[in-house]
Amino acid sequence: MASSSSPFIGKVPLAVITNGPSDLQRFKIEVLGIESWFDAIVVSGEVGQAKQTPLSLSSPCPS
Numbered sequence: 001m002a003s004s005s006s007p008f009i010g011k012v013p014l015a016v017i018t019n020g021p022s023d024l025q026r027f028k029i030e031v032l033g034i035e036s037w038f039d040a041i042v043v044s045g046e047v048g049q050a051k052q053t054p055l056s057l058s059s060p061c062p063s
Contacts, residue, residue, distance in 0.1 A: 013040075014039055015039060015040040016029070016040075016042070017042045017051050018041075018042070018043055018044065019044040020045060021045045023045075025043045025045065026043065029041065
């Protein structure tokens with residue numbers, strides 16, 4: 001697992017929003033060992049919208 005040097009991990013909710021096919025983006029996150037750093041991971045291939053659209057940006061937000 002990658003070591004964390006961010007002062008925010010565990011202190012504020014963090015999300016990553018990434019464009020691309022789900023399998024490729026999830027593989028990159030797994031290889032980097034950073035999945036546990038985030039409270040939400042939004043992949044455009046899973047929500048059907050690319051970054052910077054309202055749906056992709058609101059997906060990690062609580063209802």
